[in-house]
Amino acid sequence: MATASFKWGSDVYSAEVAEDVLHCTSHEGAQGTIKLSNIVGVLSTNSPSTPSVLFVVKPDDENEEAPGYLQKIDISSLPPALSQFLVTVPDYLKHSEPVQVIISVTSGTQTAQAVFQDLVKPFLTHVGLEYEVHETKSAQTIKELAQSQFLDRACSGIPQTIILLSGDGGLVDLVEVFYESSRSVQTPPQIALVPCGTGNAMASSIGLRSGPASGLVALIRGAPTPLPTFAARISPGSQLVIDEGRQRVPLGVDAHGSYRTLYCAVVVSWALHSALVADSDTTEYRKFGRERFKMAANKLLYPSDGTEPHRFNGKITYSTVNGQTGEVSQETTDTNEHMYVVVSMVPRLEKNFLISPGTEPLGGQMHLMRWGPIPADEAVRLVVLAYQGGLHVSEKTVTYADVEQLRIEFEEDSEHWRRVCIDGNIVTVEKGGWLELHKEPRQLLHVIKPC
Template sequence: MADAENKPEPTPLAIFRPNNLNNDDDGSDYVLLAGSAASPPTLEVSNLQQPISESLWSLIIDPANLPPHLKLPASQIHVIISNNSGLKTAQGYYDGLLSPLLSYLRVSHTTHVTSSPTSIAEFTTQIASNGLENLIILLSGDTGVTEYINAVPTTSEKITICVLPLGTANAFASAHGLGLKALLHGKPTLFPTFTATFSPGSRENGEPLKESLTKTSSIRGCVVASYGFHASIVGGSETPEYRKHGINKFKMVAEEVMKGTFFGGAGNGFQPYNATVKGVEAVKGTKHSYLMLALVDRMEPTFVISPKSRDGQVWALYTGDISGKDLIDTLIMGAYAGGKHVEHEIVGYEESKGFRIENMEDEEPWKRWICVDGRFVEVPKEEGWAEVKVEGGFHVLA
């Protein structure tokens, strides 16, 4: 009995009258579609008697009159399954929940499964080439979203993406409350993006970035661009040594950076990062601990890093030459306390259109990393620079 009482409840997705779909009314008032609490989840179909709870009214749909994005032909509704995102549960999520849900609602679609790090970009480019209205349902984490926006034309208004968060952190989906409900009840919403441009010789994951005719290279993002402590943690967690540890990888890297032992450091504790930062009024001097351009208010449900980064607003967060203890106690713990850190005197916080970083003097390569939505780029020490500008946007079901 105790196990039954403690069993997690399924997540309600949609409610409708059964005779609106199959013309086989069995006497029940409504049908409830829900996602089970299993891992991976499955589709649960059950009868629901009136009266319906007010909390569920927003889930009522008419399967005979679905929203426009679900009325497109199968050749214009695309599901991209990212095999390597997070704990690699995307295929199970599709098989157990998404595919049965679409079939139940008689929504035909085309399925794509990734086979390489470039698959999402290749699929997106191919889909965009038809020049038609398209819906892309992306089963992936933040890196997959970044791969998508770097492949979709910046001026495109014909492609809408539905993000089903199946990565490790899922900051973009967490901040905007995205998930399967948005597919059924959401509307295309414009979200801002930024472009991070890097000097010649910059490298991602040890490989040269693809350069334009001007010999610079750029990456678009929609979550955060950062330099300093945050960039080190994100970059370190994506290396083979730490990636295999799942969500614990962030904590493990943070502890090493705080002790000064990260990537073979001498153990001298946390040391500031040395560079020239332009474009953020709060920046003073050339020693920095934390710099972030935030397009979202939180990196996870309880980690509110930039409480004012909502409804398309973009804010910059900055700390100068502070100790590792102050960084953790004030900024990190303040973010977990609902964003209280932005009220502290050691934290600079202002609305922003971007920044530029030059003269990165640190010998350690990981101290010259720039984070772009989970990707990390190493800027060369000699005459290296990075510039981040807020520009453009993309349409997401929200």
């Protein structure tokens, strides 16, 4: 059954629920239906006698990822079946500071502006919230906002809520600014994710799997949860890859003088995964959305000259903790040749790509998933298993471990094969260099997670 559209204005509807559908009739006789699955929430704050139903109308009701647009109707009384949707405005939206809305205009397939106009703006208006909107002007906009506004407020103890209409990159920018600062955060910001990117790993992992509208459900019915992060120490001489791979920016070293530390919350990878992310990070590839990753992977797995896929060389050591005894043990992979190396703090890298089924969302675990050189068709089979509920981790060729720390010592001559992905940023490690990962004890940001 398709969802009907409704008149805006002061009409009050009578309503009843049957077969997971809300049937509504106005005093003028207008009728319509709303699937319960499309209801964001029922508000009773403005007028308890006439609750307001906030719901999403989708142009294609069969496509759960279609963004749709938000509408509101008032009903004369609350059917018992709607009690589960009854909400009040949560405390994290009642700050004296206006809600900060960031629209990443180039994320994914560039839908963030439309999502704001059709979903987020009417939501904020109906709930009665003051807000400020920031549209990205460059790749540095979110970092600049964090440095000039958000960090100052957090260090001054001022509560704030930030709505991110972006992919994972927006959250990554906030992590970088907050964790690389030497200032002391008194009140962590509350971050609400409205997924508008390509992979949306963090949003998908915490349960926002039905597109942008699910971000509104979490915003009104969620709970702020500390965001776990991990630190990547990189040997001196490493460089950040920018401008679609055409330019390099030296990372330098941090206060320790012997390495540079980058902070991340999603994934660090090397070998096939980092290479396909790097190769597909172009304007031309981004036109294809998530398909860009598959396109880049095919070129790496099936080289045009007919040779086998590259064997990535490096020594990988990692430590694990025995859950019963607490004993720490160090292990090394059985070979220094690799095809796929991922260390993740989230279970999903895309909505259906369950890379780490043992990872609890926002649970602070750090899982290694790795396999060595195998035929291209076998690699494709393992990736398909990841899309089938994470079955790949049960394969004998796959190393899957809950790790405390990890170190990679690179043994590649060509810079092309020394590219690592750190939360979407591509870094080239210098020849003979290394990368170390460990969990970061500080928790400087909170993410609003669905309840």
